Amino acid sequence: MGPAARGGAAPASGATGTNGEQVKGGSTGTGAGRRTAVAARTASGPNRWSRARRTLRRWWPVTALGNRVLGLSVLLLAAAWPTGYPEAAGLGAAGIAAVAGAVAWTLPPQRVTAERTVLPARVARGDRADAVLTLVDRKRRGARRVDLEDHVGDSVVYVTARALPTGEPNVTRYALPTRWRGRVTVGPLLAVRADPLGLARRARRCAADTSVLVRPRVHPLPLLSSGRAHHIEGPSSANADGGSQTFHTLRGYVLGDDLRRVHWRSSARTGELMVRQMVDVSMPHTTVLLDTRTTAYPEPAVSDEVDEERGEAPPPDADAALDEPFELAVEVAASAAFSALLHRFPLRVLTETGTVVADSRRGGTPDDLLDALAVLEPSDEATLAGALDELERSRAGGTLVIATGHGDLAGIAELPRMIARFERVLVVRTGRPADGDGTALPQDVHRISVDSPRALVAAWQREAIR
Secondary structure (H helix, E strand, O other): OOOOOOOOOOOOOOEEOHHHOEEEEOOOOOOHHHHHHHHHHHHOOHHHHHHHHHHHHHHOOEOHHHHHHHHHHHHHHHHHHHHOOHHHHHHHHHHHHHHHHHHHHOOOOOOEEEEEEEEOOEEEOOOOEEEEEEEEEOOOOOEEEEEEEEEEOOEEEEEEEEEEOEOOOEEEEEEEOOOOOEEEEEEEEEEEEEOOOOOEEEEEEEEOOEEEEEEOOOOOOOOOOOOOOOEOOEOOOOOOEEEEEEEEEEEEOOOOOOHHHEOHHHHHHHOOOEEEEEEEOOOOOEEEEEOOEHHHOOOOOOOOOOEOOOOEOOOOOOHHHHHOHHHHHHHHHHHHHHHHHHOOOOEEEEEOOEEEEOOHHHOOOHHHHHHHHHOOOOEOOOOOHHHHHHHHOOOOOOEEEEEEOOOOOHHHHHOHHHHOOOOEEEEEEEOOOOOOOOOOOOOOEEEEEEOOHHHHHHHHHHHHOO
């Protein structure tokens, strides 16, 4: 269950966008479901069949609808003479003529070259990203209209460029769907000629593929205090952050040390330069644990309501897809970590499958964090034991934020052993709680449940002033 495989709302079929483009299709991110489908197609030997299909479409541009019309027309002609129905022969001949006319309509093929630029190359989920196309028609006579199809992930954006003079560049701009997080492939871009009845269609690739990185949204969350007052003069330890406030110990001089910290008396006594090691015992540490297990995020219940006027179930809410529990949990982790990085405080981000940010003091920017979270996929792990074991081996203290869903909490059963290592523990559960969801947590662990970014910001602000 990945960003693209968990379902939810997708751009409506034929929904019109800006500048004449239309978006059609499903999700645009990468996910486990799509990887499984791709692996299945790869195992069946797609290269041979793909080449055969491309060759067939080049010489036989008739669509599936055109083939059905052609087959039915042949049957009508074959049945007309034995049965003595000239009307059937007329319908059959008309069908064959329609298919032949559709094939002639698609000639000659479009000779268009294009250069596509995606602006910006990295975008927050749900924000606007545009593709800027520079089109050039290589035919002797300019085209009055060029129909284009740009495949964006699992969606298709339909663009129409009008009045394309010969040899002169024409710039077209259109929006790309960014509903799902991940590295989304933009392409192939096809120049299409099709008849109005949809009986024949020719498509030619006219631009190289590119991609856009859809990152999680970041919400304004204040930094949580650790819940324990640190005295400026102690206690200190070798694990404390280097700083300039509290003296910890004396150590040998290392190239690059500030000479103002040289302890001359100890240096004279030992015969080597000794410097004061200063630490900052009040620096707040933040550890963010993101639960990526598929079992932690149950599938949303399907509504049984029926639209009385249309006689069918109402379409899914496209805006609600942005608040999918797993995606909201990723945004919780991104927002909490971004706030710590923004204040230049120590940060660590990890999941049950590995570490995303090992130590922000050793390098790493907010952009690096969001890029890493953009391509994060759900896992099949059973518990959070791997992440909790890693926390036990790391530096203790500070605030621990756990972002998870309302599904299986088997991994959090081992959370009590973490309470003594952190001064503040907060569990953020995303999505709507199921009936009878009364999972008990230790008293020292605070829990908030959110189902939207607005609810997240409000609940987090209340927690910050607690």
